[in-house]
Amino acid sequence: MSIHLDSHIPAGPVGAKWSKHKFDCKLVNPANKRKYTVLVVGAGLAGASAAATLSELGYNVHCFFFQDSARRAHSIAAQGGINAAKNYQNDGDSVYRLFYDTVKGGDYRAREANVHRLAEVSVNIIDQCVAQGVPFAREYGGHLANRSFGGAQVSRTFYARGQTGQQLLLGAYSAFSKQVGAGAITQHSRSEMLDLVMVNGHARGIVTRDLATGKVETWAGDAVVLATGGYGNVFFLSTNAQGCNVTATWRAHKRGALFANPCYTQIHPTCIPVSGDHQSKLTLMSESLRNDGRVWVPKDKADLATDPRKIPEEKRDYYLERIYPSFGNLVPRDIASRAAKRMCDEGRGVGPGGLGVYLDFSDAIRRLGQAAVADRYGNLFEMYQRITNESPYEVPMRIYPAVHYSMGGLWVDYNLMSNLPGLHVVGEANFSDHGANRLGASALMQGLADGYFVLPYTIGQYLATSGQKKVTGDEPEFKQAAADVHARIDKLLSIKGKRSPTHFHKELGKLVWDYCGMARNEAGLLKALARIPQLREEFWNDVNVLGDGESLNVALEKAGRVADFLEFAELMCTDALHRRESCGGHFREEFQTEGGEALRNDDEFAYVAAWNYTGDFAKPELIKEPLEFDEVHLSQRSYK
Amino acid sequence: MSSNHMNLKLKIWRQKNIAAPGGLVDIDAPGISPDMSFLEMLDTVNERLQEKGEEPIAFDHDCREGICGMCSLVIDGRPHGKEDRTTTCQLHMRKYADGDTITIEPWRASAFPVIRDLVVDRGAFDRIMASGGFVSVRTGGAPDANAVPISKHEADASMDAAQCIGCGACVAACKNASAMLFVGAKVSQYAHLPQGQPERNKRALAMVAQMDKEGFGACTNLQECEAACPKGISVRVIAEMNRDFLRASLLGAE
Ligand SMILES: Cc1cc2nc3c(=O)[nH]c(=O)nc-3n(C[C@H](O)[C@H](O)[C@H](O)COP(=O)(O)OP(=O)(O)OC[C@H]3O[C@@H](n4cnc5c(N)ncnc54)[C@H](O)[C@@H]3O)c2cc1C
Ligand code: FES
Numbered sequence: 001m002s003i004h005l006d007s008h009i010p011a012g013p014v015g016a017k018w019s020k021h022k023f024d025c026k027l028v029n030p031a032n033k034r035k036y037t038v039l040v041v042g043a044g045l046a047g048a049s050a051a052a053t054l055s056e057l058g059y060n061v062h063c064f065f066f067q068d069s070a071r072r073a074h075s076i077a078a079q080g081g082i083n084a085a086k087n088y089q090n091d092g093d094s095v096y097r098l099f100y101d102t103v104k105g106g107d108y109r110a111r112e113a114n115v116h117r118l119a120e121v122s123v124n125i126i127d128q129c130v131a132q133g134v135p136f137a138r139e140y141g142g143h144l145a146n147r148s149f150g151g152a153q154v155s156r157t158f159y160a161r162g163q164t165g166q167q168l169l170l171g172a173y174s175a176f177s178k179q180v181g182a183g184a185i186t187q188h189s190r191s192e193m194l195d196l197v198m199v200n201g202h203a204r205g206i207v208t209r210d211l212a213t214g215k216v217e218t219w220a221g222d223a224v225v226l227a228t229g230g231y232g233n234v235f236f237l238s239t240n241a242q243g244c245n246v247t248a249t250w251r252a253h254k255r256g257a258l259f260a261n262p263c264y265t266q267i268h269p270t271c272i273p274v275s276g277d278h279q280s281k282l283t284l285m286s287e288s289l290r291n292d293g294r295v296w297v298p299k300d301k302a303d304l305a306t307d308p309r310k311i312p313e314e315k316r317d318y319y320l321e322r323i324y325p326s327f328g329n330l331v332p333r334d335i336a337s338r339a340a341k342r343m344c345d346e347g348r349g350v351g352p353g354g355l356g357v358y359l360d361f362s363d364a365i366r367r368l369g370q371a372a373v374a375d376r377y378g379n380l381f382e383m384y385q386r387i388t389n390e391s392p393y394e395v396p397m398r399i400y401p402a403v404h405y406s407m408g409g410l411w412v413d414y415n416l417m418s419n420l421p422g423l424h425v426v427g428e429a430n431f432s433d434h435g436a437n438r439l440g441a442s443a444l445m446q447g448l449a450d451g452y453f454v455l456p457y458t459i460g461q462y463l464a465t466s467g468q469k470k471v472t473g474d475e476p477e478f479k480q481a482a483a484d485v486h487a488r489i490d491k492l493l494s495i496k497g498k499r500s501p502t503h504f505h506k507e508l509g510k511l512v513w514d515y516c517g518m519a520r521n522e523a524g525l526l527k528a529l530a531r532i533p534q535l536r537e538e539f540w541n542d543v544n545v546l547g548d549g550e551s552l553n554v555a556l557e558k559a560g561r562v563a564d565f566l567e568f569a570e571l572m573c574t575d576a577l578h579r580r581e582s583c584g585g586h587f588r589e590e591f592q593t594e595g596g597e598a599l600r601n602d603d604e605f606a607y608v609a610a611w612n613y614t615g616d617f618a619k620p621e622l623i624k625e626p627l628e629f630d631e632v633h634l635s636q637r638s639y640k
Numbered sequence: 641m642s643s644n645h646m647n648l649k650l651k652i653w654r655q656k657n658i659a660a661p662g663g664l665v666d667i668d669a670p671g672i673s674p675d676m677s678f679l680e681m682l683d684t685v686n687e688r689l690q691e692k693g694e695e696p697i698a699f700d701h702d703c704r705e706g707i708c709g710m711c712s713l714v715i716d717g718r719p720h721g722k723e724d725r726t727t728t729c730q731l732h733m734r735k736y737a738d739g740d741t742i743t744i745e746p747w748r749a750s751a752f753p754v755i756r757d758l759v760v761d762r763g764a765f766d767r768i769m770a771s772g773g774f775v776s777v778r779t780g781g782a783p784d785a786n787a788v789p790i791s792k793h794e795a796d797a798s799m800d801a802a803q804c805i806g807c808g809a810c811v812a813a814c815k816n817a818s819a820m821l822f823v824g825a826k827v828s829q830y831a832h833l834p835q836g837q838p839e840r841n842k843r844a845l846a847m848v849a850q851m852d853k854e855g856f857g858a859c860t861n862l863q864e865c866e867a868a869c870p871k872g873i874s875v876r877v878i879a880e881m882n883r884d885f886l887r888a889s890l891l892g893a894e
Contacts, residue, residue, distance in 0.1 A: 049779075052779065053779040056778045056779060067702060067708070067710060068700065068761070068762055068763070069709075069762065069763075069765065069766050069806065071709070071766075071769075071806055072702055072703075072708040072709060072710050072806075073708075074703065074708075076703065076707050076708045076709075077703045077705050077707050077708065086786075088786060124780075124782070126785045127782040127783065127784055127785045128777075128780075128782045129785075130782065130785040130835070131777045131782035131783070132774070132775050132777055132835070133774075133775045133798075133829065133830050133833050133835045133836055135795050135796075135798040135799040135802050135829065135832075135833065136785075136795070137795070137799075138789075138790055138791075139792065140791075140792050141789065142789025142790050142791050142792070142795075143786050143789055144785055160802075161799060161803075163803065165707075166707055166805075167799075167802060173769070174769070174773055174774035174775065175774060175777075175779070177766065177769040177774055178770070178774040178776060180766070180770045181770035181772075187766075189766070212755050212756075212761075241703040241704070241708065242701060242702050242703075242704060243702050275675045276673055276675055276676075278673055278675070278676045278680045278684060279680065280677075280680050280683055280704060281704050281705075283704075283705055284705075383705070383706065383730070386723075386730050386732060387677075387730070387732065389732075389734060452779045452780075453779070453780075456779070498691075500690045500691075502683070502687065503687075544690055546690060546693065546695045546696075547695045551656070551657055551756065552657075552698055552755055552756040552759060553695075554696055554698050555695070555696055
């Protein structure tokens with residue numbers, strides 16, 4: 001049975017679609033709203049904003065997350081900023097320009113209609129956050145300050161020092177807490193979603209495990225919203241928080257939700273390089289640093305070990321400024337990352353293993369003074385020094401690309417609903433708006449757009465028209481899903497093998513980084529695809545999970561997540577192998593321009609690859625959603 | 641193993657669950673690189689424990705970038721350890737020397753019960769926030785963000801307070817287990833913004849009442865909280881909260 005995908009993009013000109021759609025969406029009678037229960041999984045920017053807004057509208061909301069508090073979701077770590085087409089700087093920005101930049105930045109692999117809507121609501125987000133008391137950076141006149149961010153030639157990024165994600169999340173968390181205090185949201189902390197429950201073809205519930213007590217429970221509702229973030233941790237080393245996982249979306253996938261574009265992962269150009277085997281994560285140095293920092297490597301290999309301060313100007317290769325004169329150090333992430341890799345591949349990388357390039361602030365310090373540089377980047381410089389023991393005020397930073405963001409995710413239509421009726425997906429967990437490459441400061445925008453301004457309208461359309469009977473949680477489907485979860489936990493605890501979950505995670509991470517990372521090719525992907533099933537088999541025979549399921553068990557949590565990564569990785573590589581073109585973050589070495597840039601193949605691949613689980617990881621079914629570009633002319637991206 | 645690796649002795653609090661008694665257990669940590677973070681040091685200890693058939697030590701952590709507030713640990717008697725303005729996850733082992741003995745305990749406060757080993761329940765903080773740590777604005781209909789100018793000075797003062805990561809080190813550092821720095825930070829953030837004014841009195845009263853209800857102690861001005869705060873939140877927020885609280889007590893919530 002093949003699935004027919006309908007993206008439900010409204011008719012009409014791109015700028016009018018969302019207004020018209022909002023009008024066309026069915027409304028739920030206010031008196032009826034409290035009769036509907038919405039289960040929101042995740043309390044990051046997307047989940048907390050959705051839960052707060054839905055409960056303000058009158059829905060009965062339950063929200064689940066695995067940290068001890070909603071305030072700790074991974075969104076908190078975002079540093080640089082959030083985009084909005086406010087044009088407060090009068091530098092030529094507009095909704096249309098943000099839309100255009102995002103479609104182009106995504107290398108023409110996103111849906112125009114979604115992106116335009118995102119640009120439209122971006123302006124409301126800033127208004128909303130300010131009303132909540134988010135202390136954005138301001139100018140002396142009292143108005144909001146902006147900065148420019150990678151991939152944009154206008155200053156449209158709003159920020160709160162180097163902690164924008166923190167302040168936006170705490171804003172959403174305050175709205176969320178207000179609703180918790182009012183008894184309108186029931187929150188479930190330290191709760192991990194382990195399965196989705198389908199009844200009569202609709203998503204009607206979830207199965208969770210209470211991580212503190214081990215209790216497995218089922219929850220019934222009228223709709224399910226996944227806001228569970230990205231899967232970057234499949235690579236083991238990434239800039240993501242330790243708990244980020246694919247579990248919720250993957251288990252939904254195994255219940256029938258299509259997974260779209262899993263091979264689109266973003267490698268962020270400015271991260272602190274790896275220092276040793278013990279390393280558990282890579283730390284991002286915000287992209288905003290590229291506004292004032294200049295990226296270079298020595299021209300001459302003989303200078304690799306020389307103190308960078310002693311290398312004279314004429315012996316430095318400011319390669320981004322050289323290759324991309326009009327964008328310079330501000331080229332989009334995929335471009336900057338690959339350029340760094342090329343320099344290191346040429347043998348001109350600096351630092352241990354030759355895996356690093358310099359990000360140098362000496363010009364900025366000379367131009368602006370150390371105090372001004374400290375005001376902009378002080379906390380980032382401190383963090384860098386704590387980790388590396390070097391001061392960026394004195395020595396250039398060393399940076400290298402690292403896995404950062406997942407553009408892929410569960411397939412959703414214009415209403416943010418997956419192909420499974422009732423299952424909605426918001427934030428990084430869905431695939432929607434960034435195509436093959438996300439522009440800086442656009443994820444925060446998308447998470448809050450989805451949660452505050454899109455889903456609250458579109459979910460009503462589903463609830464008002466679904467025509468489903470109430471479920472109580474006593475239906476056999478709930479019992480079966482809970483039994484499946486129990487069986488899996490018991491299995492993990494019974495293997496009593498020799499290798500820890502982390503051991504498998506590291507091996508998987510290295511495999512996918514080597515063969516499905518910054519550059520991919522057919523031979524490498526085939527190698528990974530041969531090894532992943534073996535590794536999975538080894539895991540299920542030899543993983544060592546001590547303790548029991550009836551209490552807090554960190555090894556058990558980790559094992560469950562690694563088991564899902566071991567399945568997901570195969571789909572990611574399958575997708576990367578099938579997409580015989582390069583676009584955005586997906587760089588197939590076989591398909592590049594003479595200058596080494598990504599070479600798209602629009603005739604054959606201008607589509608969303610949505611994968612259907614068939615029961616056999618090696619043979620997922622590919623379903624295509626063709627992409628049409630009416631507004632933004634398809635062209636080779638150029639930042640020269 | 642390179643020569644700069646260290647061998648450390650750990651004394652770690654282990655406790656099976658909230659009801660079970662806990663105690664300090666001696667565990668060796670050999671081969672620790674100075675480039676490791678404190679939590680990466682514990683990761684390697686956990687890998688070794690599991691190889692030996694012992695359950696890993698449970699500790700809270702997530703971002704490992706000093707921003708989520710999930711990590712905790714009282715290290716040699718100091719919340720987040722010996723480096724000023726640094727969370728445990730950002731503390732690096734180069735601050736230690738070969739042969740050191742390190743004592744690692746959970747946050748201690750009756751309002752933060754131990755769940756297991758080094759993991760405590762900080763739900764009390766969420767309940768304080770739910771009692772008033774917000775501006776009562778609904779989604780939609782907010783005026784243009786630049787409609788009300790806010791001086792850079794006030795916005796910065798608000799941001800200074802808003803940086804709180806809610807980790808609970810202030811409580812753990814205080815011999816009265818007072819949560820005044822945490823609550824003061826939120827009260828101060830809003831007090832410096834026009835958006836926070838309408839509910840200013842009500843907020844101070846409600847949050848303080850909830851704080852007392854959760855069993856946090858009184859503030860006796862020892863300022864241990866400020867010293868332990870990884871974000872450098874100043875005790876000025878406590879003074880500001882006391883002022884708001886006093887005024888609200890006199891004038892009533894409205
Ligand atoms: C270091 C860093 C810096 C960044 N900087 C920027 C920036 O400057 N600008 C920008 O626009 N973007 C930035 N990003 C990207 C952006 O932060 C994220 O894409 C975005 O915050 C994701 O939000 P989210 O709500 O979708 O998911 P998250 O914030 O990841 O939240 C996921 C939620 O789901 C819950 N959850 C996950 N799995 C489960 C499960 N199985 N069961 C129950 N609950 C679960 C978690 O508990 C959490 O509450 C940055 C990302 C990183 C890593
Ligand atoms: S783990 Fe997030 S602050 Fe330490």
